[in-house]
Amino acid sequence: MKKIGLLIEIKDDEIKPANYGMITMAHGDEHQLFALVVNADTPAYRDALSGSGVTDIVDISTPQGAWHPDEWADAVVHAMDRFGIGTLLGLTSPQGRDLLPRIAAQLDAPLVMDCLTVDLDRNVARTTQYSGKAMADIQLTGGHYIYGVRANAVPPVPLLRTAGIHPFAAPESPASGLTVLATRPGKAGTVDLAEADVIISGGRGMKSGENFKVLHDCARAMGAAVGASRVAVDEGWVPYTYQVGQTGTKVNPKVYIACGISGSVQHFAGMKSSEMIIAVNTDPDAAIIGKCDYYIIGDLFDIIPEVTRVLEGGGR
Ligand SMILES: Cc1cc2nc3c(=O)[nH]c(=O)nc-3n(C[C@H](O)[C@H](O)[C@H](O)COP(=O)(O)OP(=O)(O)OC[C@H]3O[C@@H](n4cnc5c(N)ncnc54)[C@H](O)[C@@H]3O)c2cc1C
Incomplete structure (x- = not known):
């Protein structure tokens, strides 16, 4: 054995x-x-x-x-x-x-x-x-x-x-150069990015950190986690823990919804093994449109709140 x-x-x-x-x-x-x-x-x-x-x-x-x-x-x-x-x-x-x-x-x-x-x-x-x-x-x-x-x-x-x-x-371990001063757990009730079945991510198209509320509201309604492109992280709109991609978290969800994300090679490196990729983008020529399973050409600020409304029982 x-x-x-x-x-x-x-x-x-x-x-x-x-x-x-x-x-x-x-x-x-x-x-x-x-x-x-x-x-x-x-x-x-x-x-x-x-x-x-x-x-x-x-x-x-x-x-x-x-x-x-x-x-x-x-x-x-x-x-x-x-x-x-x-x-x-x-x-x-x-x-x-x-x-x-x-x-x-x-x-x-x-x-x-x-x-x-x-x-x-x-x-x-x-x-x-x-x-x-x-x-x-x-x-x-x-x-x-x-x-x-x-x-x-x-x-x-x-x-x-x-x-x-x-x-x-376990026995006493050798002296360590590390002292843990405090541990601060992440927000209770949020879904871990790496483990989520559904992820909704935002990129440069989100335009600000405050606008990520649109994604958080939708994520809550779907039981999803919220991710981001590196641009959104570099802009300081969301913390690094949100970043999906080559230099961020590699994810494997059943559904990945990319909002205002163009679909760079580096972003795809972290989410290409998703079972289904859905893109929401204003640009029909964005790279992600040719690489996803479903897409919606349109403004994410019109589309995502409408999805949230329907999921929350608002009907069509
Ligand atoms: C070494 C290296 C490592 C990298 N690692 C990563 C990584 O881990 N993860 C990562 O993501 N990137 C990474 N990058 C950066 C990567 O190359 C891209 O710059 C980045 O992914 C682009 O982010 P984006 O798609 O949000 O922005 P953009 O490419 O600018 O795309 C924004 C998209 O939003 C759309 N849009 C704008 N407004 C709206 C709206 N209102 N509604 C709908 N759509 C809209 C636009 O049409 C556009 O397609 C790395 C780069 C390098 C060089």
């Missing part, structure tokens, strides 16, 4: 939905799946993890308890050692970007982030290269293998198992 660790992320006391696709990626007859849960009410997640194919849950507690990237990474490394886990999957999320490179560095292990698929028997990860223009299959070699998985890359498949819980108190 190959022992595979799955670094589970919890948000607002819930398992983040993207974890289930990651667990599905690790299914295999000869795979023993260890969910690694750090400083959380682990028994509350037992049924959900058992139902998705996990065989063992490692309930990790760190000396300080609170979020600390160095201490959490050290705790995961110790847990992997204790349970003989050689392969670790985590999400390519803000937390994953903090933890997985630290874990890989500590283990001197190869790391591939943003994996679309992972062949755990051959230790091969598939990811995009050159702004999404090429796919690369990357062969990992070494004693440990660390993969950051792109959220929503694989749909979750239930698999009923009975997972046992193993408490694991």
Whole structure:
């Protein structure tokens, strides 16, 4: 049996939905799946993890308890050692970007982030290269293998198992140069960009930060997340966490709605794998019009509020 660790992320006391696709990626007859849960009410997640194919849950507690990237990474490394886990999957999320490179560095292990698929028997990860223009299959070699998985890359498949819980108190970690002064959670009730099934994004066509309210209203009505092009971020209209693209977040939603976005190569690098792309643009010659599934030629400030009104039950 190959022992595979799955670094589970919890948000607002819930398992983040993207974890289930990651667990599905690790299914295999000869795979023993260890969910690694750090400083959380682990028994509350037992049924959900058992139902998705996990065989063992490692309930990790760190000396300080609170979020600390160095201490959490050290705790995961110790847990992997204790349970003989050689392969670790985590999400390519803000937390994953903090933890997985630290874990890989500590283990001197190869790391591939943003994996679309992972062949755990051959230790091969598939990811995009050159702004999404090429796919690369990357062969990992070494004693440990660390993969950051792109959220929503694989749909979750239930698999009923009975997972046992193993408490694991991590030892004191070596002195860290990092002190966490405070953590400020994002707005409650908002949908994570990387994990969203539906994203509505705005670009230069939004014209100001205040105008993003039009997208937020529509997103609320649809249960969607709000994203942006780099121009909207560089203009200071929305924070960097909104940016989709080559130098922003890479997303994989079922539906991506691009409003006032021309469709640059760099923007497409972050959203081209969306199942359906819808463009709202005043310019019929914009690059995105030739690359999307559906488009509306028109002013987003006429169209999006109307969509919101209909979604909120306003009728046609
Ligand atoms: C190294 C590098 C990395 C980059 N990384 C990224 C990245 O990660 N993400 C990213 O997005 N960009 C990135 N860029 C920038 C990228 O090249 C483009 O400049 C950017 O994506 C363009 O943003 P935009 O589509 O919002 O603006 P524009 O290209 O200016 O397009 C604005 C669009 O809005 C339409 N419009 C205007 N008003 C309205 C209206 N009222 N209603 C409807 N439509 C309207 C216009 O017709 C136009 O098509 C990167 C560039 C470089 C060089």
